[in-house]
Amino acid sequence: MLCSRCNRREANLTGTACNICMLASMRDTLSKVESTEYPISDDDVIKHHMIRIMFDGCRDCGDKNFGFEIGVQEEEEVKWYVANIHCGNCHSNYKEILEVRINESYTDSK
Helix, strand or coil, X not given: CECCCCCCCECCCXXXXXXXXXXXXXXXXXXXXXXXXXXXXXXXXXXXXXXXXXHHCCCCCCCCCEEEEEEEEECCCEEEEEEEEEECCCCCEEEEEEEEEECHHHHHCC
């Protein structure tokens, strides 16, 4: 199947992008997060950390074939961006705090 983004190169799965377009998308996301002033959306923060986690791999064995879940936990004044990671290679399960930010929606409501 052809790439869903450029429609020129072969993609591995239907509806996905080719390797070059996937790398371009990752580059765009990373540069957007690094160059943007606050506030950026929760989705952009999650995308940034998702890409970083995929590049880094499991912190215990370094394997890049693992599962993870990323979410946002909000407390009164802060937002925690957290990943739950499960590695099938070394059977490691751990929680990783990715980022902590001030919860602007809480401060605006006062």
